[in-house]
Amino acid sequence: MSDKRYYAFSDYLKGRFGCKVYKISIDAGFTCPNRDGSMGEGGCIYCNNQGFSPNTRRERASISEQTRRGAEFMRARYKAEKFLAYFQAFTNTYAPLDTLRRSYSEALACEDIVGLSVGTRPDCVPDDVLDLLASIGQNKETWIELGLQSAHDRTLELINRRHNVASFIDASRRAIDRGSLKICGHIILGLPGETRDMMLDSARLLSNLGVHGVKIHLLHILKDTPLADAHSRGEIPVFKFEEYVSLVCDYLELLSPDIVIQRLTADGPSDLLIAPAWAMEKKRAIDAIEKELLKRDTRQGARASLPDAPHNAF
Numbered sequence: 001m002s003d004k005r006y007y008a009f010s011d012y013l014k015g016r017f018g019c020k021v022y023k024i025s026i027d028a029g030f031t032c033p034n035r036d037g038s039m040g041e042g043g044c045i046y047c048n049n050q051g052f053s054p055n056t057r058r059e060r061a062s063i064s065e066q067t068r069r070g071a072e073f074m075r076a077r078y079k080a081e082k083f084l085a086y087f088q089a090f091t092n093t094y095a096p097l098d099t100l101r102r103s104y105s106e107a108l109a110c111e112d113i114v115g116l117s118v119g120t121r122p123d124c125v126p127d128d129v130l131d132l133l134a135s136i137g138q139n140k141e142t143w144i145e146l147g148l149q150s151a152h153d154r155t156l157e158l159i160n161r162r163h164n165v166a167s168f169i170d171a172s173r174r175a176i177d178r179g180s181l182k183i184c185g186h187i188i189l190g191l192p193g194e195t196r197d198m199m200l201d202s203a204r205l206l207s208n209l210g211v212h213g214v215k216i217h218l219l220h221i222l223k224d225t226p227l228a229d230a231h232s233r234g235e236i237p238v239f240k241f242e243e244y245v246s247l248v249c250d251y252l253e254l255l256s257p258d259i260v261i262q263r264l265t266a267d268g269p270s271d272l273l274i275a276p277a278w279a280m281e282k283k284r285a286i287d288a289i290e291k292e293l294l295k296r297d298t299r300q301g302a303r304a305s306l307p308d309a310p311h312n313a314f
Contacts, residue, residue, distance in 0.1 A: 027088070116141070
């Protein structure tokens, strides 16, 4: 039994599979509609995918080879026994259905792969893609990771997401309704112009929607992004270490205790990271969050409420 005061993904996976399960990051060669011109160009203002997906920093191998190498590394370093194939780079449902089917099947055919985790945008999950993933989910652990980032449309417009909150709500509902899929919402704390209360709004929204997991990201500034340009002009403040720790604890208190926490913070490669410098200290941040929860004598869900308001209240 875990002594953590939040529902850690590692604990969920151990309970589900009875052993250590780790994600293997995969770059399947997809792009993003916010980069290729179909919706926009340049992507979100914070996006340097080399800072989010390690496989994009080297020559791309086949999916099966990436999976083999990843499993070999995870076994040696973490004593992992089983794996989720994590389609991480860019938008991993943004391709013809046959291409997606082949890509997912290639990963699932690899040794000790017990399921998929597919990172994508909420405006890139048409029903036929959800049906494909739901069919996989009948026999394999299948997560869809949807980037919400903020519960406020004006913020999404400011960061050039090119989708709104309603599209996230719609995608989540359609996925949840299929019964065999698990949804993980991605949010970013520290986005430009957001107050503390605005950031906490997404905890209420995700709890109300009934998603299965959440990744909490720290806004960090990476080189070669519009965000870096704005930061150099003094327009984008970043969290101090103690501020972020306190906010994450507030966030966890408001989040349903049934939601699995897949991430508490985010880091970036040292050669790309501009600020905050402490973002490189991921373990220190996680340890501090756990100590603050203990100090407060609180835990995930301590202040959670599931209001009767409709899901589109935000």
